[in-house]
Each structure stands twice: as C-alpha cells, then as structure tokens.
Amino acid sequence: MNLLQLEDVGVRFGGLRALQGVDLEVKQGEIFGLLGPNGAGKTTLFNVISGLTAPSSGTVRWRGASLAGLSSHRIARLGIARTFQNLRLFSSMSCLENVLVGMHQHARQPPLAALLQTQSFRRRESQLQQEALALLDLFQLEATAHQDAASLSYGDRRRLEMARALASRPQLLLLDEPAAGMNPSEKDELRELIRRIRDQFKLTVLIIEHHVPLMLGLCDRLAVLNFGQRIALGSPDQVRRDPAVIEAYLGGGT
C-alpha cells in the first residue's frame, strides 16, 4: 500500500485554480521531490496534505484512509510533520523549548504528577529534555539550545524547524524549501543530513526545493508541477529528459 496517495486533488481560490487534477503516490521510505516554478502550487499541495487548506476536489489518503475533514493537529498526530517555507518558529521560546513543543503528543503526563513534581514526572521530563538535546545535536544546534529561536541565523532557523518537525516522531516529513538561504557547502551537508535522518528515523520524505541539482542528486523520484498541474513524474533521469519539464523551465522552442 502507498503511504500517501493523492487522487485528482484540486484547489480553487475564487477564480484561481491553484491545483488541478493532481495524482501522486508516495511510497514508504522514499525521498520524493516536488519541483516546479514559483506559483506552480507546490506549497498549496503541502498545505492540503497537512490540513491547512481543504481541497476543493479529490482525496488525500494516508495508509489508504481519507484525510478529508481532519484538522491540522489531528493530521500531525497521525505522523505527518512539516516545515514551513517562510519559517514559523516559536520566536519567543528557546531552541530547546521549540523542540519540546514538537514533542507535544508524546510528552503527556498525569496532571497531578506534574503539579506535585513526583519523581516519575521529573524522570520523564529530563528524559524528554535529553531527547530534545539529542535532536538539536543532530542538527548542530546544541550550542544554541538555550538561546531564543529569534536570535538564530537563517540557516540555523531552517535546521531548527527540521529538528522540531522530527521531534513529533513522524513517519512522513514534509520539507518546504529546506535549502533556501543556505550556501553551497551547507546545501551539500543538508543533502547528507536528509539521507541520514531518513535512514535513522525510517522516514519517508516529501521535499519541495528550487535547487535542481540538489533535487536530482537527493530524490528517488520526482514530480514536476506547473500552473497547478502535474506535468512530469519519474526518476531524476526521466524527469531531466522530459520535454514538458524543459519547456516549463527553459521556455518552449518555436
């Protein structure tokens, strides 16, 4: 069974068709890329999957079951985590607290134990802290654990968003332009990092990125969107040679 399946998904904002008849299947364990020019509907597609935008038509299925009508926190609890293109960190909280909020659904403790600070409560709480610090460590953010998220550099903020998303122990990770604002060497590191977290956490990754070489080198399969429609689908090699993709990116020949 496919982990995630989109069937004929369409989104209309008034007269604008942001997405139209999009079919996609994402398999367990793969790194699946979404390419496309600005305004092609990539982020809208992420918003539909994560429950922020309701599709006007079509169905999104998670392990075969429809996600229709589920609010975004319910979808997050099913194991779908995401990052945001225009960074949405909790800016008045420290990096550590950001990751702890990401652990929300696993951090539940009996209210009375929390009030009385019982031994088991404190043990569990310090265990969560260790887990959060380990995640920060993985993204080389351990030194900034107690700094406000707002004080981080742009690249660090992107990494913190990924750490926060991973904290919810997702099965599917949606990354919206994770390399934006990073320099070439950071982009290389990011590619290795995404592969490593996929293997370590047994993740499936759906990724939006503009940087074509990064995507061709990283993804198992790619889909290309243009004007809300899927114009190509396949392995990096197939997509690179696809005439429709070349036309969308370089313009049509006369």
Added chain:
Amino acid sequence: MDAGLLEQMLLGALLGLSVYLPLRCGQLSLATPGFFAIGGTVAALLSTRVPALAGSGSTYPITSVLLEMALAALLTGVLALGLGRVVLRLRGIYLAIATIALVEILRVVTLNLEFTGGALGIFGIPQPFNSAAGYAAFTLALLALICWLCDRLEKTRPGRAMAAIRDDELAAASQGINTADTKLLAFVLSALVAGITGVVAAHFLNSWNAKLGNFDASITTLAFVVFGGSRTWLGPVFGGLLLTALPELLRPVGDLRLIVFGAVILVGPLFFPQGVITPELFKWFKPRIGGITTAAAQGVKQ
C-alpha cells in the same frame, strides 16, 4: 501599611492573573470583570439568603466562604466552557469586543433583575473576618496557591502549548497541539480565578452591586497585565499590586493623582514594551541571586 489597602492590592493581583491566563495563550479576553461579578453575586446571594450557611458563631464561618468559592468556580467554569467554545473562534481585537459585550450584558442583567437587588445591589454581606488583616492573610494564601498553580502550568506541557499558540497558532497546530481546547482551557482557568476572587471581594466590601463588573474594570485589569508583563505570572501580580496601590498612595498630591496615575500607565509600556517583568529580567538577576545561594550552600557545607 493599611491592611484594607493591602487586601485591595491582593485582589488586584488575582484579577491581573485572571486576565493574564488567556493572554499568555495569545487571547485578548476582557471577560474577567464579568466572571468576577458572577462570583461576587453568588457570594452575596448565598450568604444573605441562606441561613444554614451563617453558622452559630458571631463571625461568618470560613467553611461557608470556601463552599461559596466552590459554587462560584463551578458556575463560572461551566459558563466559560460554553461561552468560550463560541467566542474563542474570534481573534485579536474581535475577541476583546465580544468579551466586553459579555461583561456589559451581565451588568445590565444584574442591574435589572429583582433578586440581585437592582441598582442598589445587595447589602449586609456577613463578615468571616473581624479585621482587614484577616482578609489580607486569607487572600494572600489564595494568591500564593494560584501563583504556584500558574508556575507549574508555565513549566509543563500545557503551558508550553499555550506559549506556542501565542507565538504562532498555525505552527502550533502543525505540532499536534489542539489549539481550540488549549485556548478554552486558558479561558476557563481565567474565569475560575475571577469567580473565586469575586467571592472574597463581596465579603470584604460588605455590599455588592452591578457597578463592580463594568467596562472600566475590564480596562483597569488589562492595564495590570500590560504594565506588569504577560510573559510570566509575576508580571500581572506586580502590575495588579502596584496599580491598585498607586491611586491610594498618591492621595497626598490631591487632584493631581489621577493625572500621575495615567502618566505611569502611559510611561510603563513606553519604556517597558514587554511589561516590567520579563524573562530577560530573570536572566539578569539569576546569576546574581544564584551565586549568592550557591555561596551560602557552600558556606553551610564548610
């Protein structure tokens, strides 16, 4: 210091905490005086109309006050649960307007109902304490309890969820936080604090009428939090204590006092846009106080 003024200051701190709870979750609710008025009315009615509560001694029994507080908490809690579901769909200033309307509706209803005493209100509310100092001690214990609960809340999972919603509601929902329920929790807790504060205030003031929960009170209690700060529970406590005391302490300057009071409220946010009490203040203080306590601890060991 005059114990009567101290009691008013402590009540101010409690009301500040009531406004603070939803605000820490990013919700600007001005419903606090409404729930305060409900608590006061419950206490006034029960203690003047139910002879069984009066007891046999010369003073009104404290157990009856505690019972009134439990009933007021139940009533305001249930009401906040129902109202919150509806009004918390509104955001920002629209929520503020809806909650002001709620306060006004309650005021007009209290003013026109017969059993709440109409415009005159309810008189001769029995006294559980013989002196203002007794009230102050009781209220101080109540304030300490609620501060402790707020402190535990801030340092645990629901408190982190509230702060996350304040920073970015959409991102909070994407972390699996049920934002509607978390905001409702903050709103209900706020109503409970206001309700039980109303019970204490009714006994202390000896009479209760519709004027005690009005729009002016909404703005004054909001000023406690804006002035003190809404990042930790210490902010509204500080703001409530200081801004309640200030008009009284300024009595010697005569008619100028309201002008000075207004100026303080204006200057506060100008120089301390986050409020006077902020986490940065703690960071500044902590190494100093921490250093002293560690040194003291080492001294004890030696």
